[in-house]
Each structure stands twice: as C-alpha cells, then as structure tokens.
Amino acid sequence: MHDLLPYLIIGLTSGSVYALIALGLVLTYKVSNIFNLAHGAIATVSAYIFYALHVQHHVSWPLAALASVVGAGLVFGLIMERIAKALEGADFTMRIVATVGILLLITNTCQLAFGSFPLPVEPFLPVNVVNIFGVAVTVDRIIIVAVALIATVALYVFFRNSRLGKSIRAVVDNAELLDLSGTSPTRVRRVAWIIGCTFATLSGPLLVDTLGSVDVGTLTALVIQAFAAAALGSFSSLPLTYVGGLFIGLATSVSTKYIHTSDQIVSAIPSAMPFIILFVLMLVMPKARLVVRSMMKRKLHVRWSLPPRFQIGTGIATLTLLFTVPLWAGYHLGDWTAMLSYVVLFLSVGLLVRTSGQVALCHATFAAIGAVAFSKLAHEAGIPWLVALVLAGLVVVPIGAIIAIPAIRLSGTFLALATLGFGLLVQSVFYQSSWMFGLDGFGLAMPKPHLSWLALDTDTGFYYVVLAVACVTALVVVTLVRSRLGRLLRAMADSPQALATAGVSVNLTRLLVFCISAFFAAIAGALYGMYIVAPTGQSFDAFTSATYVTLLAIMSGIAPWYALNGAIALTIVSSYWHPTGMSNYLQILFGLSAISVAILPPQGLPAGVRAKIDRWGGANPEAPKARQVTAPKRDIRRGRRISPGRLEVQDLTVRFGGLTAVRNFDLEAHTGTITGLIGPNGAGKTTIFNVCSGLIRPTGGRVTFAGADISRLSPAARARRGIGRTYQHIELWDSMTVRQNVTLGHEGALAGSNIVRQLVPMRGDRNAAVSAADDAIALCGLTELADAVVASLSTGKRRLIELARCLAGDFTLLLLDEPSSGLDAFETEAFGHVLRQVVEERGIGILLVEHDMRLVMDVCEYIYVLDFGEEIFRGTPHEVAASTVVRSAYLGSEELDVATRAVHLA
Numbered sequence: 001m002h003d004l005l006p007y008l009i010i011g012l013t014s015g016s017v018y019a020l021i022a023l024g025l026v027l028t029y030k031v032s033n034i035f036n037l038a039h040g041a042i043a044t045v046s047a048y049i050f051y052a053l054h055v056q057h058h059v060s061w062p063l064a065a066l067a068s069v070v071g072a073g074l075v076f077g078l079i080m081e082r083i084a085k086a087l088e089g090a091d092f093t094m095r096i097v098a099t100v101g102i103l104l105l106i107t108n109t110c111q112l113a114f115g116s117f118p119l120p121v122e123p124f125l126p127v128n129v130v131n132i133f134g135v136a137v138t139v140d141r142i143i144i145v146a147v148a149l150i151a152t153v154a155l156y157v158f159f160r161n162s163r164l165g166k167s168i169r170a171v172v173d174n175a176e177l178l179d180l181s182g183t184s185p186t187r188v189r190r191v192a193w194i195i196g197c198t199f200a201t202l203s204g205p206l207l208v209d210t211l212g213s214v215d216v217g218t219l220t221a222l223v224i225q226a227f228a229a230a231a232l233g234s235f236s237s238l239p240l241t242y243v244g245g246l247f248i249g250l251a252t253s254v255s256t257k258y259i260h261t262s263d264q265i266v267s268a269i270p271s272a273m274p275f276i277i278l279f280v281l282m283l284v285m286p287k288a289r290l291v292v293r294s295m296m297k298r299k300l301h302v303r304w305s306l307p308p309r310f311q312i313g314t315g316i317a318t319l320t321l322l323f324t325v326p327l328w329a330g331y332h333l334g335d336w337t338a339m340l341s342y343v344v345l346f347l348s349v350g351l352l353v354r355t356s357g358q359v360a361l362c363h364a365t366f367a368a369i370g371a372v373a374f375s376k377l378a379h380e381a382g383i384p385w386l387v388a389l390v391l392a393g394l395v396v397v398p399i400g401a402i403i404a405i406p407a408i409r410l411s412g413t414f415l416a417l418a419t420l421g422f423g424l425l426v427q428s429v430f431y432q433s434s435w436m437f438g439l440d441g442f443g444l445a446m447p448k449p450h451l452s453w454l455a456l457d458t459d460t461g462f463y464y465v466v467l468a469v470a471c472v473t474a475l476v477v478v479t480l481v482r483s484r485l486g487r488l489l490r491a492m493a494d495s496p497q498a499l500a501t502a503g504v505s506v507n508l509t510r511l512l513v514f515c516i517s518a519f520f521a522a523i524a525g526a527l528y529g530m531y532i533v534a535p536t537g538q539s540f541d542a543f544t545s546a547t548y549v550t551l552l553a554i555m556s557g558i559a560p561w562y563a564l565n566g567a568i569a570l571t572i573v574s575s576y577w578h579p580t581g582m583s584n585y586l587q588i589l590f591g592l593s594a595i596s597v598a599i600l601p602p603q604g605l606p607a608g609v610r611a612k613i614d615r616w617g618g619a620n621p622e623a624p625k626a627r628q629v630t631a632p633k634r635d636i637r638r639g640r641r642i643s644p645g646r647l648e649v650q651d652l653t654v655r656f657g658g659l660t661a662v663r664n665f666d667l668e669a670h671t672g673t674i675t676g677l678i679g680p681n682g683a684g685k686t687t688i689f690n691v692c693s694g695l696i697r698p699t700g701g702r703v704t705f706a707g708a709d710i711s712r713l714s715p716a717a718r719a720r721r722g723i724g725r726t727y728q729h730i731e732l733w734d735s736m737t738v739r740q741n742v743t744l745g746h747e748g749a750l751a752g753s754n755i756v757r758q759l760v761p762m763r764g765d766r767n768a769a770v771s772a773a774d775d776a777i778a779l780c781g782l783t784e785l786a787d788a789v790v791a792s793l794s795t796g797k798r799r800l801i802e803l804a805r806c807l808a809g810d811f812t813l814l815l816l817d818e819p820s821s822g823l824d825a826f827e828t829e830a831f832g833h834v835l836r837q838v839v840e841e842r843g844i845g846i847l848l849v850e851h852d853m854r855l856v857m858d859v860c861e862y863i864y865v866l867d868f869g870e871e872i873f874r875g876t877p878h879e880v881a882a883s884t885v886v887r888s889a890y891l892g893s894e895e896l897d898v899a900t901r902a903v904h905l906a
C-alpha cells in the first residue's frame with residue numbers, strides 16, 4: 001500500500017484537473033445540449049494567457065492566474081453562450097461541426113501566437129514537501145486537489161441552494177416554464193456557460209504547473225479525459241463526474257505501477273486509459289442514458305445540384321484538367337497526387353457523414369491502418385501492388401464492422417465521441433508499436449506500382465495511378481449513392497426509425513456503409529502513405545478526422561464534387577500560396593467557415609439563378625412537375641386480397657421509470673376492419689403503437705400477429721411480417737421526393753435484412769416498387785406533387801405522403817397515429833374515404849389513433865378508449881358515444897360532443 005501512495009497522489013492530482021474540465025463540460029451540455037469539443041482548447045487559451053502574463057511579462061502568478069482564469073472564462077462563456085443560442089435550431093452534425101470549428105480556430109490562433117513547440121514554465125505553486133502517511137507530497141499537488149474539491153463542492157452547493165443555481169436546474173428541465181415565471185433562460189444559460197468555461201480555464205494554469213510546460217496538443221486533447229469523466233457521471237451528475245475525473249486520473253496513474261512490460265502495446269495502456277474508458281463506456285452504457293434530450297433532427301435542406309447535363313460537362317472538363325496536371329504542375333505535382341488521395345478519403349468520409357448522416361471521427365485511423373497493411377502486404381510479403389492495395393482495403397473492413405457496433409447503439413454526438421475515442425486509443429496504444437509505425441521513427445516502406453513496360457513508379461506515373469484510383473472510387477461512390485443502398489442511406493440519415501418500420505434492417509445498412517467507408521479510407525491511407533514515401537504515425541494524427549468532417553460540412557455539391565473541393569482546399573491552396581503560418585491561417589478559415597455554416601446554413605445560389613441554370617441544363621427538379629403517372633385504372637394490388645390476420649395485445653404494461661404509461665391493456669385489431677384507439681392526451685396510445693411496432697420493449701405483456709408471438713421481433717422484422725405505421729410526429733425522409741419516399745415504402749421490405757438485397761434489387765423489384773408507389777400516390781391524391789421534395793410541403797401533404805408510403809408497402813395491418821392532424825375538414829373527409837376504400841378493396845386492417853372524433857366515429861367499426869394508460873371502455877361507435885365513462889374522460893371536449901351528435905344523427 002505504501003508503494004502505491006505516490007501513484008495515488010499523482011492520480012488524484014491529474015484526476016482533479018480532469019474533473020474540473022469535465023464538470024464544466026457537463027454543466028454546459030446540460031443547459032445547451034452541446035458537447036463542446038473545444039472545451040479543452042478553452043483551457044489551452046487560459047494556459048497561454050497565464051504564460052504570457054507570468055513568464056513573458058513577469059506578472060505575479062496569483063494575478064496572472066486570476067486574469068487568465070476569470071478573463072478567459074468570462075469571455076469564452078459569453079461567446080459560447082451566443083454560439084450555443086445560434087445553434088439551438090441546428091442538428092447534431094452541425095453542433096459537432098461548430099465545436100470542431102471553434103477548436104480549429106483556437107488551436108491555430110494559439111499556434112500562430114506561441115508556436116507549436118511546448119513552452120517551459122517553472123512550477124509556480126509552492127513545492128515544499130509535507131509528509132502524508134509517510135509519503136513526501138509537494139504542496140502544489142495538495143493545492144490542486146483542494147482547488148478542484150472546493151470548486152466542485154461550491155458548484156454543488158450553488159446548484160442546491162442559490163436562486164440562480166436552481167434556475168439553471170430549471171432551465172434544463174423546462175426553459176419555457178422558467179421564462180413564464182419571469183426568469184430569462186438566456187441569462188441563466190449565460191451564467192452556466194460562464195461557470196462552465198471558468199472550470200475549463202481554471203484547469204489551464206493548474207495543468208501548466210503539473211506539466212511544467214504549455215502546448216496546444218496536450219491541453220486540447222484533455223477534452224477526451226473530460227468526456228470519459230462526464231460519461232462516468234452519465235453526462236448529468238456533477239458529483240459523479242467529479243468522481244469520474246478522479247477515477248480516470250487514478251486508473252491512469254496506478255496502471256503505470258502495475259504495467260511493467262517490454263511489450264510495446266501493453267506498456268502503452270496506461271497512457272491510453274482515458275480513451276479505453278471512454279470507448280468501453282460508449283459500448284456498455286445503457287442506451288437510455290445516451291439519448292440526447294430534445295435534439296433537433298437533421299435540417300430539412302432542399303438540396304440543389306447542377307442539372308445532369310452540366311454535371312457531365314463539368315466532369316469532362318475536370319477530368320481533362322486533372323489529366324494534364326503533370327504537363328504544367330512542375331514541382332507541385334506531388335501536392336496534386338496528395339490531393340487525389342484526399343479525394344478518395346473524403347469520398348469515404350462523405351459516404352458516412354454526408355450520405356448516411358453518421359458523424360464518425362475515425363477516418364484518419366482507418367487510413368493509418370490501411371497504409372500499414374499495404375506496407376506489410378506489398379513490402380514485407382511481396383504481394384503485387386494492386387492486389388496489396390485491394391487487400392489493404394479489405395483488412396480494414398472488419399475494423400469498420402467493429403466500429404459499426406457502437407454506431408448501432410449510438411447516434412449523433414455519442415457516436416462521434418466513441419469513434420474519436422477509438423482513433424485516439426489506436427494512436428496511443430498501437431501507432432508506436434512494431435505492428436504499426438515502429439519506434440524507430442523511420443516510417444513505413446511503401447512500394448510504388450511497378451510495370452516493366454510503363455513508368456508507373458515515376459512521379460508522373462504515380463500521379464496517373466492515383467488519378468485512376470480516385471476516378472474508380474468516385475464512380476463506385478456515385479453509383480452507390482444512386483443505388484438501393486444509397487436510397488437506404490439517405491433515408492437512414494433523415495429517419496432511421498421510419499426506415500426500420502418500413503422493413504429495413506437498419507443495423508445491417510449501418511454495418512455495410514461503415515465497411516465500405518473503411519475500405520476506401522484504407523485505400524486512401526495507402527496512397528497517401530506512398531506519396532509521403534515513409535509515413536509515420538504523425539502522418540495520420542487521430543484528431544485530423546475531426547478536421548475532415550468539418551471540411552466536408554463546409555463544402556458544397558454532391559459526390560464527388562464535395563470531395564474534390566475539400567481536397568483542393570486542404571492541399572492545393574497551401575501548395576501554391578504558402579506564406580509563414582499558411583496552414584494555420586487555412587485551418588482558422590476552415591474553423592470560421594464551419595461555425596458560420598453551422599449557425600447560418602448556406603442558402604446557395606438564389607432561386608432565380610438556380611431556375612435559370614436548371615432551364616439551360618434541361619432540368620427543372622424543384623418545380624413539382626407532374627410526371628406522367630401510369631397508374632392503372634384499378635389498383636393492381638386490389639384484386640389480391642390478403643389472408644385474414646389479427647393483431648393481439650395481451651396484458652400490456654409499460655413503465656417509464658416511476659410512470660406507468662400503460663397498465664394491463666388488451667386489444668385486438670383485425671384485418672378488413674378499422675379499429676379505433678382513442679383517449680385524452682397522454683393516455684398511452686402512442687406508447688401502445690410503439691410497443692406493437694417494436695420500438696419499445698414493454699415491461700410486461702405480449703404482442704401476437706397472425707397467430708405468432710412477435711414480442712421479441714425487431715421493428716424491421718415486424719414490418720416484414722405485415723405491420724406498417726405512420727407517426728404522430730411525421731417521420732418522412734425529408735431530403736427525398738414524394739415518389740422516392742413512397743417507392744422506398746415498398747422497397748424497404750424487399751431490401752430487408754439481406755446484405756445482397758440491400759445493395760442490389762432483384763429483377764423486377766424496381767418495377768413493382770414504382771408501380772406500387774404510383775398507385776399509392778394516385779390513391780392519396782399526390783400525383784401532382786410526386787416529384788416535389790417532401791421537406792418543402794405542408795403538414796397536411798406530409799401526412800398524406802406518410803399514408804401513401806404505408807399503402808405502397810406490402811402491409812396487412814396499418815397503425816396510423818393521428819393521421820388527420822394538419823388536414824383541413826375537406827382533406828379529412830377525403831382521407832376517411834381513402835381509409836375505407838383500402839380496407840374494403842385490399843382487406844387490410846387499420847388501427848387508428850385519432851383526436852378527430854368525427855373521423856373516428858365515421859370510419860371505425862370498433863373503438864378502445866384509454867385513459868391514464870388503462871382501458872376505460874370498448875365498443876362500437878354508438879356505444880362509445882353513449883358512454884358516460886367516456887364522456888367524463890373527455891370532459892369539456894367539444895370534439896366528442898360534435899362527433900357524438902353526428903353518430904346519433906347517423
């Protein structure tokens with residue numbers, strides 16, 4: 001034990017600093033839903049201000065510390081609150097992009113001002129030694145631990161007892177309510193941001209004292225320790241976050257005592273401890289804790305791209321230009337080669353981030369492993385160049401699959417965190433090992449392609465090889481984006497839930513896209529490594545993955561243009577124009593662009609100009625033009641009556657923590673009828689739907705469909721069995737057209753859980769899907785809007801599209817959740833008519849949750865009435881209308897009165 005004490009003291013000291021940063025991170029996350037990746041960078045600023053005042057201008061350390069902690073804390077608190085407010089309507093991708101932008105801005109400004117090398121600082125806290133349990137401890141360590149403890153206790157007491165602290169807690173729970181009570185949520189959030197940033201700035205000088213130097217990298221990367229500590233505190237509990245920080249410090253320090261080995265990988269474990277903890281926590285933490293509260297969905301951008309004719313023209317011109325590069329590039333040729341390898345990398349990143357909407361921050365790691373695998377295969381094993389390149393890509397595919405595991409559990413910021421943690425873990429444990437780049441620092445041997453009859457290993461020859469690989473990659477990615485998988489990915493980006501309830505095994509889709517993306521990133525890494533000649537770990541720094549994602553977020557255009565633009569911005573600009581600090585200025589520009597793109601999504605070209613270009617290019621995609629729909633006079637599926645089935649819910653109970661949303665509920669819904677499920681707000685209707693479609697696991701009870709117990713089936717499997725649904729809060733694939741949405745409603749079950757079918761349709765699939773979509777679109781009166789992008793349509797139309805999507809699918813029972821809300825009286829009547837028609841002609845069943853009682857009474861044959869999660873009545877519309885129990889549950893509801901009168905008159 002006595003031997004252990006020094007490690008415990010070191011661990012407590014560093015852990016205290018981690019705890020401080022983590023507390024600030026949690027506080028700001030709680031009030032704004034923003035995980036600030038730049039939180040460590042804010043600590044860096046205070047460290048540099050302290051350095052400038054104390055070391056360069058000889059200000060006494062207490063004054064320098066006060067100025068750097070309070071000054072930077074206040075300024076950053078105010079700035080960050082403004083940015084967080086501007087980001088309120090932004091989706092999670094843009095939130096991540098904005099904070100990476102801030103990180104780039106801060107770190108590169110610091111590097112311009114103070115250089116990239118560590119600056120030494122003499123310890124300024126007292127270093128006299130005191131004896132604790134027989135161990136000599138310097139006073140500075142005691143001070144650091146005490147400062148963190150006092151700050152944590154003060155923060156806790158402030159939260160519990162002060163009015164402002166209570167307001168901060170209230171703003172987390174219900175900002176509107178706080179506003180109504182007369183306290184400005186903005187002011188409260190501002191205070192929280194100032195406190196949060198001050199906790200970061202406080203850790204800056206403390207860490208400088210412990211490390212004896214200031215540098216950008218170390219302090220900025222501390223955000224990972226902070227994230228790990230915050231994860232241990234479930235991203236919400238301040239005391240647990242403090243304990244989490246201490247735990248990480250202790251785990252790191254104590255493991256150095258016990259891990260003494262010559263094995264390079266095992267010996268790297270202590271320094272990688274925070275990344276290991278973060279990654280493992282992301283894998284094992286209960287999913288419920290990883291749900292971001294009230295996070296905005298992906299923004300509804302109506303994407304515009306050049307008409308195909310112009311794209312082909314631009315493509316030919318670009319290819320011609322790229323083909324002639326060796327003729328005029330001179331000594332810049334190498335940079336053009338690097339640029340092309342980045343095109344491959346950015347296409348791979350874009351497939352994940354832009355097409356499928358998943359922010360993964362580990363592509364630098366995929367690239368590093370690809371480079372290493374290629375070196376081993378081509379250099380050590382002597383495998384022919386092209387085979388080695390493809391094999392290097394394939395080696396990384398299983399790693400992509402492993403990363404897809406957290407992607408299945410996590411989304412948004414948490415996926416970004418887990419993947420960044422993975423990248424840093426690989427970097428700190430494996431980069432220096434002989435498995436990867438080795439300790440000698442000489443770099444990998446990267447053979448270039450060699451043919452006896454063609455000079456491929458010259459600079460020019462190699463340029464053309466990389467150009468060829470980039471073109472093939474672009475072709476494959478563009479084809480993929482336009483293929484069935486591309487449609488699934490775009491749908492997944494907009495609403496994975498809707499995709500799952502359309503019958504698609506979304507996890508498989510995720511797995512596929514991660515594997516494909518990892519494959520191309522590995523190829524890019526190998527090519528980039530060949531360009532560098534002898535790459536080392538530094539060529540693939542894990543943090544650069546965040547820069548790639550940010551860069552892609554600010555680039556316009558569809559594949560492959562965004563990749564080309566991004567690669568040119570990253571490599572070619574600084575190749576031709578390189579004043580001192582150019583790369584820093586460029587990164588600052590990326591950072592500023594990322595912040596502005598996140599805050600103010602680019603509007604692109606004015607609509608008039610776009611329309612003109614569309615006309616010149618012979619396309620007019622934005623105008624909702626009525627494509628000649630070949631809807632048959634009779635629905636081709638009308639003749640096909642489905643076999644009778646029954647959805648049965650037995651003894652269902654659903655609890656959310658202490659709240660029982662549904663209690664011992666039974667229900668039957670038959671094919672060939674419309675069954676109503678009504679009840680006041682909060683009665684538990686949507687919860688029952690979620691259980692039936694597999695989105696919620698009930699606390700008790702079971703669900704059977706067509707005689708089979710489906711209680712344990714996934715949402716996609718239930719959809720494939722014939723249960724379709726719409727959502728109370730419309731879940732459409734907003735970036736797609738009406739026709740694409742409805743067609744995918746049919747294609748979903750065909751893609752299902754089959755890896756090949758998700759990639760390529762069977763013969764005839766496409767025609768069947770288009771035909772089913774045309775029918776459904778015509779049935780719902782949407783023919784005129786078939787080519788309109790759904791994001792641009794009214795709520796009423798969007799409800800109809802959701803119904804059409806369901807009708808295009810091969811479903812036998814539809815769960816419709818408040819489908820008429822947003823429709824006017826005329827549309828509702830027509831809607832009721834459509835429902836009756838499909839039930840009559842196709843024989844499907846409908847379970848209808850609806851607040852429009854007139855519609856319910858009009859179309860339903862049997863109705864279940866629910867209140868506070870329990871059935872209060874069941875019967876025919878007449879019986880329901882006559883029931884005093886129902887009337888008292890709906891006390892004051894005019895709708896019920898009107899509808900009741902309608903029933904009695906009928």
Ligand SMILES: Nc1ncnc2c1ncn2[C@@H]1O[C@H](COP(=O)(O)OP(=O)(O)OP(=O)(O)O)[C@@H](O)[C@H]1O
Nearest residue numbers: 656659661679680681682683684685686687688728
């Ligand atoms: N994921 C959840 N976590 C905690 N509570 C939940 C969750 N989902 C629903 N609830 C609660 O369960 C109860 C039933 O909600 P539900 O949405 O099923 O009601 P509803 O009848 O559909 O209401 P409405 O007509 O307003 O949509 C409500 O008190 C709601 O706040």
